[in-house]
Amino acid sequence: MEVIPYGRQNISQEDIESVISVLKSDFLTQGPAVPSFEKSVSDYVGSKYAYAVNSATSGLHLACIALGVGPGDRVWTSPISFVASANCALYCGASVDFVDIDPITYNLSVDRLEEKLIAAEKNGLLPKVVIPVHLAGQSCDMERISLLGKRFGFRIIEDASHAIGGSYKATKVGSCLYSDITVFSFHPVKIITSGEGGMVTTNDDHISEHIYRMRSHGITRNPQEMTKPADGPWYYQQIELGYNYRMTDIQAALGFSQMTRLDEFVKRRHEIFQSYKRLLGDLDLKLPTLVDYAHSALHLYVIRVPNGGALKANRKELFERLRLHNVIVNVHYIPIYSQPYYTKFGYDSNQYPEAEAYYSEAISLPMYPDLTDSQLEYVRESLVKPIGHQTIF
Numbered sequence: 001m002e003v004i005p006y007g008r009q010n011i012s013q014e015d016i017e018s019v020i021s022v023l024k025s026d027f028l029t030q031g032p033a034v035p036s037f038e039k040s041v042s043d044y045v046g047s048k049y050a051y052a053v054n055s056a057t058s059g060l061h062l063a064c065i066a067l068g069v070g071p072g073d074r075v076w077t078s079p080i081s082f083v084a085s086a087n088c089a090l091y092c093g094a095s096v097d098f099v100d101i102d103p104i105t106y107n108l109s110v111d112r113l114e115e116k117l118i119a120a121e122k123n124g125l126l127p128k129v130v131i132p133v134h135l136a137g138q139s140c141d142m143e144r145i146s147l148l149g150k151r152f153g154f155r156i157i158e159d160a161s162h163a164i165g166g167s168y169k170a171t172k173v174g175s176c177l178y179s180d181i182t183v184f185s186f187h188p189v190k191i192i193t194s195g196e197g198g199m200v201t202t203n204d205d206h207i208s209e210h211i212y213r214m215r216s217h218g219i220t221r222n223p224q225e226m227t228k229p230a231d232g233p234w235y236y237q238q239i240e241l242g243y244n245y246r247m248t249d250i251q252a253a254l255g256f257s258q259m260t261r262l263d264e265f266v267k268r269r270h271e272i273f274q275s276y277k278r279l280l281g282d283l284d285l286k287l288p289t290l291v292d293y294a295h296s297a298l299h300l301y302v303i304r305v306p307n308g309g310a311l312k313a314n315r316k317e318l319f320e321r322l323r324l325h326n327v328i329v330n331v332h333y334i335p336i337y338s339q340p341y342y343t344k345f346g347y348d349s350n351q352y353p354e355a356e357a358y359y360s361e362a363i364s365l366p367m368y369p370d371l372t373d374s375q376l377e378y379v380r381e382s383l384v385k386p387i388g389h390q391t392i393f
């Protein structure tokens with residue numbers, strides 16, 4: 001049996017041709033493919049602006065900069081996320097804190113957030129920015145988070161790295177109806193890919209200008225932003241210290257082409273979700289829950305393996321069993337506060353009982369559009385069938 005990864009890109013002949021056409025064109029970067037990709041995303045999600053960047057990590061950094069995050073500020077996010085959701089605040093010299101997860105959705109718990117905000121307000125330690133992460137592609141309850149943002153005066157960046165193609169209530173994820181900024185990732189395991197890449201969406205004119213400038217060295221060609229009239233048509237000014245976070249046209253051509261199949265990808269992911277429900281429903285596993293206020297993009301399919309359950313294996317044993325069967329599962333994620341780089345900030349894991357319980361039980365099964373029915377059946381078999389030489393008590 002071939003190797004089945006947990007996630008994998010889907011590349012069509014059209015994708016390949018659109019990349020080749022850029023390679024044969026005048027512009028490999030800063031050409032027309034980037035704005036076309038940006039427009040396809042802003043049209044799809046219903047945002048006023050969309051800016052392509054070379055990764056979601058860069059996008060999160062720019063988002064923090066655009067909201068003025070700096071030394072002395074506090075940024076809160078979910079502990080069950082990729083480290084980039086928190087690193088972006090550290091890049092800006094701010095400190096990071098975590099809000100425990102919800103036991104059903106595994107997203108940052110809005111109840112815990114509210115409690116933590118009430119306590120922080122008393123101590124004068126409110127966050128400047130909260131970064132909800134739409135884990136596995138399922139949106140957080142953004143309307144509630146947005147109301148808390150108004151009440152406690154924080155700004156919101158949605159880490160939607162998993163969630164392009166998903167929706168929340170009547171809006172597409174990325175519309176920024178309930179946030180200041182949304183960031184998507186186009187890494188190959190995500191819903192659509194540009195190789196590496198990300199996109200930042202917003203409806204705010206100032207945030208938009210700031211992100212546009214900081215993506216490219218802090219340089220402006222807009223006379224209104226300059227300190228004096230232009231010396232001539234060649235003139236530009238660097239007015240702050242920015243970065244080169246630009247996406248190439250080669251990447252944008254792939255992303256643009258992938259956008260045309262986005263809904264198809266999400267639809268197939270939902271079919272796989274239903275197949276897993278049928279195939280795994282009788283096993284002693286906790287399958288993922290879809291909530292009624294969101295339509296998940298289903299980036300990940302996370303099961304929880306109860307310790308000492310009927311499969312006679314704990315999470316680690318089941319993980320190893322699947323890998324020995326060539327089902328290359330993964331764990332999303334190791335709590336960020338437990339990473340060695342983060343331990344020096346002194347987090348107390350007792351504050352995150354749901355994240356700890358989740359981390360001890362979670363496995364991400366394969367989830368990507370090209371999975372076949374027979375591969376899905378093989379995943380079930382691999383779960384229930386111990387490896388011959390392995391002793392399981």
Ligand SMILES: *Cc1c(COP(=O)(O)O)cnc(C)c1O
Nearest residue numbers: 055056057082084161185186187
């Ligand atoms: C993948 C991912 C990122 C980083 O995305 P890149 O495009 O690889 O920089 C950030 N946050 C989350 C939740 C992710 O899954």
